[in-house]
Amino acid sequence: MPMHGLFDVDITAARARLDKNEPPLSLTAFVIASVARAAAAHPGVHAYRDWRGRLLEHQHVDVQVLIEVPTRQGPFGLVHVVRDADVRTVAAISAELHDVKYDPASTASGHLLSTAAPILGRIPGLFRAMYAVMSRSRAVHLATCTVQVTAVGMFAGGGGFAIAPPTLASLVVVVGGVSRQPRAAGESVEVRDVLDLTVSIDHNVVDGAPATRFAADLGRILHDADALAPEQP
Numbered sequence: 427m428p429m430h431g432l433f434d435v436d437i438t439a440a441r442a443r444l445d446k447n448e449p450p451l452s453l454t455a456f457v458i459a460s461v462a463r464a465a466a467a468h469p470g471v472h473a474y475r476d477w478r479g480r481l482l483e484h485q486h487v488d489v490q491v492l493i494e495v496p497t498r499q500g501p502f503g504l505v506h507v508v509r510d511a512d513v514r515t516v517a518a519i520s521a522e523l524h525d526v527k528y529d530p531a532s533t534a535s536g537h538l539l540s541t542a543a544p545i546l547g548r549i550p551g552l553f554r555a556m557y558a559v560m561s562r563s564r565a566v567h568l569a570t571c572t573v574q575v576t577a578v579g580m581f582a583g584g585g586g587f588a589i590a591p592p593t594l595a596s597l598v599v600v601v602g603g604v605s606r607q608p609r610a611a612g613e614s615v616e617v618r619d620v621l622d623l624t625v626s627i628d629h630n631v632v633d634g635a636p637a638t639r640f641a642a643d644l645g646r647i648l649h650d651a652d653a654l655a656p657e658q659p
Contacts, residue, residue: 427629428598431641432587436609438619440651447517454491454577454601455520457621459653461599462487462511464644465573470632471640472572472597481631487512488571490595493523495530504530507571516653577601585622596631599644600624621648 444451465472469483476482489511492503506526508519574595576588585605590598602622609618625644627637647653 428592428626429629429634429637430589431625431627431637432623433625433641433645434585434607434620434622435645435648436618437604437621437648437651440648440654441604441619443651443654444516451516452520452523453604454575455523456516456651456653457577457599457601457648458489458491458508458511458519458575459514459516460647461573461575461597461644462489462508463653464640464647465597466512467643468636468640470636471627472595473631474572474596474628475631484572486510487573490571490574491523492576493527493530495527511573572596574598575601585620587622587624589624590626596628598626600626 440456441453444453444456465487472487473481473483487510489508491506491508493506494501495504496502504526506523508514508522511519572595574590574593574597576590576598585607586602588600588602590600600623602624604619604621606617607620608615609620611618623644625637625641627640
């Protein structure tokens, strides 16, 4: 039972810091790191219930992301899991996404895409049955993670919002893209880089108030570029 929230965030400062890095850091990696840090501070938003109805939470935040890779049938969104994203740097996540994009067979999901997926996809009703069985499995959630970031903005320019279809993840963040918009800055108006986001949270495990606090914290983390802060010694 998902509930959705649509909001935008001024990421002008963060984007400038991403572009100044050499090589430039991925905006998707920055969003993944930011979402993971916010989810770690609010673990209830990515919890789930097992077969006994118990609420389970994970110690760290693994984030599932779609990476566009080439296939014989054309570009395909490959599912990849970024492990422990809440404690990793944006640079490390950015490098991992780059490696997977140019060598998808190096990952387990990439190997499955090129081998078993074409055969399994022809079995009627298989994926629907798998979804029903796996939705309450702790082992499956550990393997596939409880947080998903879908960056649809990387496939098209400009901003916008989108609602993702239901997944196994308890928390889904859809990145709609970045657009230049006028924003009030004191007594003046400035053109800023604005990121559009859609946050979907499972209402079966979290109420509206905790979800709203998570969204507010996520907005602050993105605006202040907390994920780009220097590592503590």
